Amino acid sequence: MKGIIKGLGVTLKSLTEKKVTYKYPDVPLKMPDRFRGIQHFEPDKCIVCNQCVRICPTECISLTGKKNPDPESKVKLVIDTYDINFEICILCDLCTEVCPTEAIVMTNNFELAVYSRDELFKDMRWLHANNTNIRKENTPATPKGGAKKDAG
Amino acid sequence: MRSLLEQNLSWTNFAVFLAVGIATLLVVLVFVTYAIYFERKVIGWMQYRYGPNRVGPLGLLQTVADVLKLLMKEDTIPKKADRALFILAPGIAFVPAFAVLATFPFSRHLQLADLNIGLLYYVALSGITTIAIVLGGWASNNKYSLLGGMRSAAQMISYEVPLVISVVGVILLSGSLNLRKIVEAQGPDWFWQWNFVPQIVGFVVFLIAAVSELNRTPFDLPEAESELVAGYHVEYSGFRFAFFMLAEYVYVFAIAALTTILYLGGWHAPFPFLQFIPGVIWFALKFSFVVFFLFWLRATLPRVRVDQLMGFAWKVLLPLSLANIFVTAIVKELLR
Numbered sequence: 001m002k003g004i005i006k007g008l009g010v011t012l013k014s015l016t017e018k019k020v021t022y023k024y025p026d027v028p029l030k031m032p033d034r035f036r037g038i039q040h041f042e043p044d045k046c047i048v049c050n051q052c053v054r055i056c057p058t059e060c061i062s063l064t065g066k067k068n069p070d071p072e073s074k075v076k077l078v079i080d081t082y083d084i085n086f087e088i089c090i091l092c093d094l095c096t097e098v099c100p101t102e103a104i105v106m107t108n109n110f111e112l113a114v115y116s117r118d119e120l121f122k123d124m125r126w127l128h129a130n131n132t133n134i135r136k137e138n139t140p141a142t143p144k145g146g147a148k149k150d151a152g
Numbered sequence: 153m154r155s156l157l158e159q160n161l162s163w164t165n166f167a168v169f170l171a172v173g174i175a176t177l178l179v180v181l182v183f184v185t186y187a188i189y190f191e192r193k194v195i196g197w198m199q200y201r202y203g204p205n206r207v208g209p210l211g212l213l214q215t216v217a218d219v220l221k222l223l224m225k226e227d228t229i230p231k232k233a234d235r236a237l238f239i240l241a242p243g244i245a246f247v248p249a250f251a252v253l254a255t256f257p258f259s260r261h262l263q264l265a266d267l268n269i270g271l272l273y274y275v276a277l278s279g280i281t282t283i284a285i286v287l288g289g290w291a292s293n294n295k296y297s298l299l300g301g302m303r304s305a306a307q308m309i310s311y312e313v314p315l316v317i318s319v320v321g322v323i324l325l326s327g328s329l330n331l332r333k334i335v336e337a338q339g340p341d342w343f344w345q346w347n348f349v350p351q352i353v354g355f356v357v358f359l360i361a362a363v364s365e366l367n368r369t370p371f372d373l374p375e376a377e378s379e380l381v382a383g384y385h386v387e388y389s390g391f392r393f394a395f396f397m398l399a400e401y402v403y404v405f406a407i408a409a410l411t412t413i414l415y416l417g418g419w420h421a422p423f424p425f426l427q428f429i430p431g432v433i434w435f436a437l438k439f440s441f442v443v444f445f446l447f448w449l450r451a452t453l454p455r456v457r458v459d460q461l462m463g464f465a466w467k468v469l470l471p472l473s474l475a476n477i478f479v480t481a482i483v484k485e486l487l488r
Contacts, residue, residue, distance in 0.1 A: 012198075021202060
């Protein structure tokens, strides 16, 4: 009996307490910095090493390169087209881990529902224009080349 | 109203009766709509969340949207179900709920039918809903439905006994079954003249039995949405299901009004200096408090198991209400 009265008191008090829900579509949902959303691409940094294509588990990245029109620079190839098939991208972040120049990085944008599947094939222009909420931390915690030194 | 009932039934009188009946039905339907909305809001706020707040301003049109959804659903009748009984059951559940509202005095001047046996009329009619529940469970041709219907009928029948017996204490104090005289006997001045003070045991027993009569938590095993598959109304879809729910909420209206009339002083003000506020407002405030208490109980308590439920009715509430009658009678005799 006493427990029932105490329980009634608890629920009455919780009428005035702060609510734990948030009003999501009206209020933006703040994600932590390391959240993996759709990628952002910088064509100037890309050296067309093809690592992202090789490591992608679903083979959603496809790219073509062309010879660098600038003969003075050390970079041999420049990126020509770069497409991510967002229908099968699993946002696993492996492409940003292997990229040596951080040309491809993840952002925190995930609200990307569209009405037609054509718009899900993200090309270089879209990926470059997608430059809000870029993740600050893009490389993995272990230093580059660490495992190779121990093995070799 | 009383004078109209005593005249011969002419076409004008019939039209007046029909209009008053429809007006009462509309008031009750608006009450049900907003009772469901406030139940969801209150239970939500007690659970650290907002209730419905998107449909319409502040979510006020949520019940309307739900009813529209139920209306648009397919009306399935199982193939081997007893068609006539299946179709009749929701109607039989709803009609007594609405018919009992005829005898309640909502204020000094607002009463539809001043029956000398108003209380007995309520008790008699509310038993018909039990038939409707068994009918719904049987006619669905579904063994779980039948079991749910039998359990619900057992619960409602066993809690009607302490409900009625606890009210006998009130009848002893007021000397009449007439609901208007019961309210008038609760003194116009102070709130301690209301019946819940001398009849505190009867009041508590009545409240518990009332919660169980309504099939609400903590006694809502027959319609436990998460446990049994909705018990006796599992085969009902769309508007027929809405009818059972409507019957339940109209009973909430009826029981809350009855509690206010029998124990909380009906339309009387709690202090004499507040008597300038009209009686209808006091009735509405007390009624709203009872309804809020029902929602508060639902948000707080866990569900009672069916054997604990029956044991509680027969072994605890019934002896308490009988003892209440004896003590009331003895005290009344001693004070004479």
